[in-house]
Amino acid sequence: MPESLPDIRPTVPLIVDVDTGIDDSLALLYLLASPEADILSIASTAGNVPVDQVAANNLAWLDLCRATDIEVTLGAQAPLVAPLMTTEDTHGPQGIGYAELPVSTRSLSDRDATTAWVELVRERPGEITGLVTGPLTNLATAIRVEPDLPRLLKRLVVMGGTFWHPGNTTPTSEWNVAVDPEAAAEVFAAFSGLPADRLPIVCPLDVTETIEMYPSHVERLAARAGSTPQEIISESDAPFTRSAASNPVVRHFADAVRFYMEFHREHDQGFLAHMHDPFAAAVALKPSIVDVVPAVVDVELDGTLTRGTTVADRRGMWGRPNNALIATSTDPKAFFDQLIDRVGALAERLYPR
Ligand code: RIB
Ligand code: CA
Numbered sequence: 100m101p102e103s104l105p106d107i108r109p110t111v112p113l114i115v116d117v118d119t120g121i122d123d124s125l126a127l128l129y130l131l132a133s134p135e136a137d138i139l140s141i142a143s144t145a146g147n148v149p150v151d152q153v154a155a156n157n158l159a160w161l162d163l164c165r166a167t168d169i170e171v172t173l174g175a176q177a178p179l180v181a182p183l184m185t186t187e188d189t190h191g192p193q194g195i196g197y198a199e200l201p202v203s204t205r206s207l208s209d210r211d212a213t214t215a216w217v218e219l220v221r222e223r224p225g226e227i228t229g230l231v232t233g234p235l236t237n238l239a240t241a242i243r244v245e246p247d248l249p250r251l252l253k254r255l256v257v258m259g260g261t262f263w264h265p266g267n268t269t270p271t272s273e274w275n276v277a278v279d280p281e282a283a284a285e286v287f288a289a290f291s292g293l294p295a296d297r298l299p300i301v302c303p304l305d306v307t308e309t310i311e312m313y314p315s316h317v318e319r320l321a322a323r324a325g326s327t328p329q330e331i332i333s334e335s336d337a338p339f340t341r342s343a344a345s346n347p348v349v350r351h352f353a354d355a356v357r358f359y360m361e362f363h364r365e366h367d368q369g370f371l372a373h374m375h376d377p378f379a380a381a382v383a384l385k386p387s388i389v390d391v392v393p394a395v396v397d398v399e400l401d402g403t404l405t406r407g408t409t410v411a412d413r414r415g416m417w418g419r420p421n422n423a424l425i426a427t428s429t430d431p432k433a434f435f436d437q438l439i440d441r442v443g444a445l446a447e448r449l450y451p452r
Contacts, residue, residue, distance in 0.1 A: 109137035111384055112226055114219055116174070116212065117376070118146025118233025118275070119156040120190045121359045124198075126232055126376035127157070128352065129438055131164045132445035135384055139219055139227065140170040142212035146233040146278050148185050148194035150176050153233075156194050158203035163347060165449055171205070174212030175236035178279035186274065189362050196358025197341060198351040216241035220251035227251075230383040232258040232376035234275050239282035242289045249290045254297070254386070258379035259283065260396070260409035261304035262425060272407035273304050276398060280407040284398040292420035295393060299423050300386055303409070306426045307375035314370070316435055317356060321349045323443025325452045332357050334370040348446035374438075381434055382426065388434065391424035 115130065115138055117123040130136040141161075143154035150173060157171045177183040191197065208215065216237060220227055229252050231238055238255075242248045249255070259275035260283070261267070268277035276283040290299050314332040321330030326346035330353050342353035359372040382389055394411040402408065411425055 107134040110135045111228055112137045112139050112223060113383060114140050114142065114216060114227055114229045116142040116144055116229070116231040116233060116237050117153065117157065118144045118148070119153050119160070120147035120194050120233070120376070121196050121355045121372070122374050122376040123147070123232050124156065124160055124195055124355055125352065125374060125442070126380040127160050128164065128348070128442050128445065129377045129380050131166055132441040133384055138169050140172060140208070140215045142172050142174045142215060142237050144174045144212065144233040144237050145176055145183055146185070146275065147190040148187060149183070150174060152194055154207055155203065156200070158205045158207070159200035161205060162203045163200060163351060164445065170208045170215065172208045172210060172212040172215045175240065178234060178236050179239060179281040179285075181279060181281070184278050189359075191358045196355035198355040200351055212237040213240045213244060217245045217248065220248055221245065224251045225253050228253055228383050229255040230380060231255070232275070232379050234278040235259070235282040235286045236279045239279070239285040242285065246289070249293055249297070254383070255290070255299040256302065256379055256383040256386070257299055258302045258307060258375050260301055262409060262411045264303065264305040264308065266408070267304060269404070269407060271405055273409070276409055277407035280398050280400050283409070284400060287396045287398065287422050291422040293422070295421070295424070298393065298421060300382055300389065300391060300426060301396065301423050302375070302379040302382055302389070302426045304375075306389065306429055307378050308373050309429070309431050310374045310378045310434060311369075311431070312356065312372040312374045312435070314360070316439060317353055320439045320443045321346065321353070323439055324349050324446035326446065332360065334360070334364060345452070346446050346450045348449060377438055378429070378434060381438070388429055389426040390428045391426050393421040394423055394425050395419045395421055396423040396425070
């Protein structure tokens with residue numbers, strides 16, 4: 100039963116900090132398709148690809164979605180301490196798989212990402228939800244400028260880390276934390292001791308790797324958008340196959356996610372795409388979709404084998420106050436049903452048949 104959206108007002112003001120990326124792209128589409136989302140600012144962080152490319156991708160998706168003049172800021176060129184690590188083999192040379200989005204004519208904000216974080220939370224204390232789906236460099240830098248930032252946010256949702264689940268960057272670390280472990284450690288430390296309802300919700304690989312997008316999901320999204328012909332992404336497609344979708348949002352997203360599915364297959368995970376970031380976006384809009392456990396989270400910085408590993412103490416062994424709520428389970432089907440309905444409806448509204 101399609102969701103009835105018209106009577107929903109923008110009730111969730113958001114700062115969205117991304118390293119756009121293929122799944123970051125779908126997170127942006129999902130938020131743009133969600134009437135309760137009020138995107139105040141999109142911060143660009145180096146991660147999947149260099150920050151200038153991340154920012155260009157953010158602007159281009161806003162153009163394609165004919166979005167209002169949402170601020171896009173330029174953030175960290177590199178992590179706090181570590182040399183920059185990017186992953187074009189995962190997300191493609193430009194970070195959006197095989198998609199080739201028209202270059203945007205929009206301008207970046209005059210202020211940088213750190214300044215935007217600090218100024219916005221000071222302007223609207225206790226109101227804003229922060230969503231980070233990339234390395235935590237910008238947020239850590241903002242907390243250095245404004246140590247009270249954790250208390251000035253209403254909520255923080257982070258896609259990052261892995262706890263009781265294998266890593267995707269080293270055997271024990273997840274990409275967003277592995278790119279900038281120092282930043283992640285500083286962010287988690289800054290939230291230490293806040294009341295439970297103000298602790299960051301951390302969406303780790305433990306949960307986000309249950310969010311498996313298959314070609315059938317893309318086919319359903321295209322159908323919901325009224326796009327033709329049927330959007331069938333097959334692992335037996337000839338090389339260089341690209342979408343012929345009549346709907347531009349469907350076409351570009353399908354080309355992006357095809358690259359991601361090929362990457363997952365090449366890494367023995369199946370012809371699928373783990374949609375980490377749109378899931379974290381859904382949590383930012385509705386935290387109740389995940390079960391969580393309180394914990395003290397810290398990050399290994401010195402281990403030869405384990406640098407970038409997130410470690411959770413759920414039993415008070417370290418004698419420190421909790422600083423995180425770790426997402427442990429969700430309903431992937433319910434998530435995909437809503438995502439397909441919302442993003443498909445957005446695509447249809449923007450580019451009707
Ligand atoms: O580990 C997955 C995360 O790293 C996702 O946010 C993906 O976009 C990359 O940034
Ligand atoms: Ca990301």
